[in-house]
Amino acid sequence: MQEKSLAELYVLMVEPSKSQAKFIHRELKAAGITHFDIAIDGTSAMETMSQFKPDLVISAMYLPDMTATELVHSMREDKYLTDVSFMLISSETGFDSIDPIRQAGVTGILPKPFSSDQLKRGLYNTLDILIPDELDLGEFNAEDLKVLIVDDSTMARNHIKRVLKGLGIANFTEADDGANAVPLLEEHFFDFVVTDYNMPKMDGKELLSHIRSSSNQRSIPVLMVTSEGNQGNLAAVEQAGVSGICDKPFESDTVRALIQRMMADV
Structure with a gap:
């Protein structure tokens, strides 16, 4: 089995709030993330991703120019970005707002505030997708x-x-x-x-x-x-x-x- 390290992940954070971005940045560093960029809106996030493809995008729900739902849909429709993992951090709990994000396929939906364990779980879910770790099924392959x-x-x-x-x-x-x-x-x-x-x-x-x-x-x-x-x-x-x-x-x-x-x- 290949050893997995969070230091391998390249993360793009999309967060318009400077205080929230600073907090999430600190939590990512504490979790072991060393490669990351920050975008303040969906448009700049898409531009950044067109130049440097991240392993994971962590986004707020409401951005100045679009919602996280619109951002993840734009990514899924782009052949270059369709397989990039996505994590939402939001205080939004309404089914109509959250369910489209769930349906788009995400590695995690974290509340505000979130715990370090919740963040790490989402990060490791991303690693599990990027670095295969075959199931042990006994007599089955x-x-x-x-x-x-x-x-x-x-x-x-x-x-x-x-x-x-x-x-x-x-x-x-x-x-x-x-x-x-x-x-x-x-x-x-x-x-x-x-x-x-x-x-x-x-x-x-x-x-x-x-x-x-x-x-x-x-x-x-x-x-x-x-x-x-x-x-x-x-x-x-x-x-x-x-x-x-x-x-x-x-x-x-x-x-x-x-x-x-x-x-x-x-």
């Missing part, structure tokens, strides 16, 4: 696993793939809705399924119910990835036979533990 990813967000699917690739998994099939996943499950064998909860035609619970009752892979492990906050809905998913539930952001350490547990039960 991670590189041989075939995974079906079901999510109506292209950005979310891409982020899930980046995280799984960091665990040594590389064989993916994608569907943009549960309804489109059904024929794939009938035509191909998969080792496990990663599915979103909220999808337009057939949501994650409906897909899970179909798998458990009607598919020819009824015992396949299913990992649900969701920003769903309704505990009743999550309880219904558990009753339907989900193998594991993972919050968005899709974090490497959590996913590693869930996959190891799922595959041990196969």
Whole structure:
């Protein structure tokens, strides 16, 4: 296994507040980050990234010229920047504001104020994506696993793939809705399924119910990835036979533990 060091990361901070930038800068240095730049708005951040590609962007939610959502979407639409990790630091808690960030695929969403441990967790999640550390699955080889990813967000699917690739998994099939996943499950064998909860035609619970009752892979492990906050809905998913539930952001350490547990039960 390759040793991982936070000193390897190049971080771009996007923060219009001088006092907040100073505080975050101090916390990054304390965590071991030595290579970083600072931008005060989205436009200058994109210009900086066009010249020096960072490993991670850490941004406030509200910038003078755009929101963090608009910034991360601009990055995901740029072929040069599409795989750059993104972390949000914000006091914003509204679902309508935060969920688009979650759907875009981020390594962390930190509150204001955040703790040193919360910051380090997000930084190490970035390292886990950049430096592969293959899953230890006993008799299974991670590189041989075939995974079906079901999510109506292209950005979310891409982020899930980046995280799984960091665990040594590389064989993916994608569907943009549960309804489109059904024929794939009938035509191909998969080792496990990663599915979103909220999808337009057939949501994650409906897909899970179909798998458990009607598919020819009824015992396949299913990992649900969701920003769903309704505990009743999550309880219904558990009753339907989900193998594991993972919050968005899709974090490497959590996913590693869930996959190891799922595959041990196969």
